[in-house]
Amino acid sequence: MSTYIIASVLWLIALWRLPSVRHSHKQRSLALTLACLAAAMTFEVSAVRDAVNAAAGVDTRLPPLLKHLFGVTSAAYLLDFVIAVVRPQGLARRTRLVAIGITLPLMLAFYAMANWMPGGPVRLGGGRREIFPVLYMAIFTLYIGVAMIVATWLFLGGVRHSRTFMGKSGLVLLGLGTLLGSAYALQRITFVIVRLSTGADYPGLENSLSTSLKQAAILSIALGVCLPPISVVVEYIKAWNALRLLQPMWQCLTEAAPYVVLSASVSKRRVPFRLERRVIEIEDACLALREYVTIDIRERALVFAESKSITARDIDVVAEASWLRVAASRSARGDLPLKGVEYPPLGVTGLDRASELKWLRLLTRAYNSSTVVAEFLQQEQSSSPSMDSPEKVPSHGS
Structure with missing residues (x-):
């Protein structure tokens, strides 16, 4: 699917959820998750990527870095959201703050010191500084993978506590999305290990698999986010219809x-x-x-x-x-x-x-x-x- 379409859909959903930022901690985390996801996908749109490269320079390789930073931030907010939904008493808040506080600076440092190959997707380089691209991808993938595994566990564990069908469906889709996010992290790790251990490189397959898993995960999460609010609308309409249907008998009985x-x-x-x-x-x-x-x-x-x-x-x-x-x-x-x-x-x-x-x-x-x-x-x-x-x-x- 076109990255332009996915980014557009994500921005529409993010703008739809934006007014809820002031409602509660849970709604604020959800709105920021969607905004960060939309921003991350925006840097995959070729027109945006070319514009950023033209402004900052191709050798700076700013679009991949920004995409990954927004991706990690969205994972942090998504984890915050699911904990607020299924574990309102909280879960390892200090650990989560320390993890995101360490991950973002390390990513910036390793990215700056890495010797990336020119052009194309983010690739490992060669020579003395090859360790820094490896460390960059390791810290990025590790955070995404752990966050998605924990979120999957929480989302799917919360399904049985949801009271409505659409609420359950939303949690299942969110859990599926984070599960696909875990698979995305796993395949990134797998390709890095294969390259370091055997020297074999499969850039086409890696890029295709990475893109497919990433897009499927994002779409599943976006759809899962939409279902609970839709269920509220459905319940409202059902309540209005029931109110209308009960009106005639209510009128007769209350007259008596x-x-x-x-x-x-x-x-x-x-x-x-x-x-x-x-x-x-x-x-x-x-x-x-x-x-x-x-x-x-x-x-x-x-x-x-x-x-x-x-x-x-x-x-x-x-x-x-x-x-x-x-x-x-x-x-x-x-x-x-x-x-x-x-x-x-x-x-x-x-x-x-x-x-x-x-x-x-x-x-x-x-x-x-x-x-x-x-x-x-x-x-x-x-x-x-x-x-x-x-x-x-x-x-x-x-």
Whole structure:
């Protein structure tokens, strides 16, 4: 893939994450990781490399040095980020500071003293000062390799603690990216060892393999970084949709039991919090309204639903929607709650949040749309002469 495209994508992601620098230490480390990665890849773009060489001189070989310095810095920030995510209590902070504090100066010193071959990618030279290119590549590769191995261990170890599918996927991609980064470091070491021990040199193969592993690692890390924020957006949209779907039943139940509605106002933008509040108010309304009916009416609702060929999967939902409609009708009429009787149970009892929301969505649909529920309400009203005319359940928009 073109280095220009990869650098452009990285800069777009880095600029997207830039505002989060002020939010927290974790977000700051992530934003700086992306900025350093983007800068490192920028020096691989031929136009940028040629411009820097023209300004500083080809013999200075500044682009490879800057690329490696930004690469090491991005690895340091990435390690800082993953530790903040999966080990918020911290991990070897002093050791990490000492490591990066030693690595960067040594790289500068060894690079300045090395006798690099002119032109092309970074290659080992010959003669008296050949040891310095070896030391430069050793310190660079060692830091990248160790940092990527530790990051891989932490990212993949944190997968089981993530609560969402996209969160898990993001950590897996980040772990894959750092694993590829480890492979990149390993192959660099391998080629140096082969050259020093046998004298054999494979510049084409080394450059091709190095570029492929590096680009794959960077793209995997970039995609992994994008997934958690995307998962937040997805969760926000799901919360908004659930809030909209629960609106009709919430409106009907709170009209029958208005005292369950919390008085504090909430910003419309706080959708997840509004959903949490709406669920609580619906459940409180159900608890209040069930005091207007007995468990016998639930049994009649079950029998009535069975007679209408309701599937076994939906029969409990339809039955609960039926007795809730009757209870709401009695409350709206002004009846007093019943005392000393057994009340019908609620279907949300004992469910986790995801199952609870699923149940309430099904209950809302049955409460407002099921003809079986409307027929049962009419039957119950007809069997009680004192009751008013059948309740009309309004259809409210979201």
